[in-house]
Amino acid sequence: MSINSVLNSLEQSWERDDILLKIKNGLGTDKIVNEFLANNEIQIKELNTLLRPEDIVLLNQVEQLSTCESKLINKIKNLNYLENIENQNILNQKKILPSNRVSFNRISSFMITWSNKVVVIALLTISAIALSKQAWV
Numbered sequence: 239m240s241i242n243s244v245l246n247s248l249e250q251s252w253e254r255d256d257i258l259l260k261i262k263n264g265l266g267t268d269k270i271v272n273e274f275l276a277n278n279e280i281q282i283k284e285l286n287t288l289l290r291p292e293d294i295v296l297l298n299q300v301e302q303l304s305t306c307e308s309k310l311i312n313k314i315k316n317l318n319y320l321e322n323i324e325n326q327n328i329l330n331q332k333k334i335l336p337s338n339r340v341s342f343n344r345i346s347s348f349m350i351t352w353s354n355k356v357v358v359i360a361l362l363t364i365s366a367i368a369l370s371k372q373a374w375v
């Protein structure tokens with residue numbers, strides 16, 4: 239048997255839709271892999287006898303590719319999670335912001351209304367103290 243026919247046979251046994259269905263039904267990944275190995279033991283042994291050293295290198299590269307894809311999926315999933323948290327924080331800040339704006343508006347209107355009076359009173363007080371000091375000297 240050729241390596242291509244063994245690989246085709248194994249590929250047909252590893253239907254991604256079936257694997258995904260097993261995962262959705264709660265079957266663990268280790269259990270799925272062990273089942274596949276048990277069901278395809280003869281083809282896997284034959285594949286091992288047909289593999290050349292350069293094929294092993296290729297298998298290692300495919301494994302690294304799968305690991306890379308897994309990490310990418312994880313990062314995307316976490317990124318979406320972080321974006322959802324950030325969006326939620328922004329919404330919470332927007333809910334808090336109007337009350338802060340109200341207090342800022344109150345302070346600014348107070349300062350606009352009373353600042354001129356406070357400055358005039360402060361200047362008059364300073365002038366009165368200065369004049370009284372001069373009068374005592």
